Amino acid sequence: DTAVSQTPKYLVTQMGNDKSIKCEQNLGHDTMYWYKQDSKKFLKIMFSYNNKELIINETVPNRFSPKSPDKAHLNLHINSLELGDSAVYFCASSQRGRRDTEAFFGQGTRLTVV
């Protein structure tokens, strides 16, 4: 029973398209994240979303927008895709307010923009 699941696992699309990546967690966590792992393998946080509070990494282009229909879901929508958006995107979740807690990650979505 997967704790954090994201779909699709692979996504190949053309420049200029709009695409979404879905994420769901069944851990009852109240905070969800999107991370981007770039070609240099750095894992960088893009968004943190907790109880309708969205914290955005200021370096993320506004073509990227997270959408949360409910506490268990945080989808990532990307407009006007560019070649540089090619990366692996990871969704994660954690429980706010617990000191000894960790983030649980999904398996990743490899996005290739051609």
Place this chain on the structure above:
Amino acid sequence: DQQVKQNSPSLSVQEGRISILNCDYTNSMFDYFLWYKKYPAEGPTFLISISSIKDKNEDGRFTVFLNKSAKHLSLHIVPSQPGDSAVYFCAASADYGQNFVFGPGTRLSVLP
């Protein structure tokens, strides 16, 4: 500006020996540190953590040491096993276990 650094991109160790992975951080507000392990085509999985009020945490073959004054932590794996071969990420949080900042990772290869 890298707040969490792992200066060794890779490390090779013989099976049965100790693996030591290092991590340095610059943000003195970090108070919770974690190690994640990542296999190819999978998401990172949590390995072990340590709060800033401790200097050591042990879980089976894995021990994490924290030196706050040096802003340095290390992960010791002993004995190392071939199945430990993976990329290890150090992560830190200043926000009660939220908004984890990751290092660039160290690829560990345990040779049989």
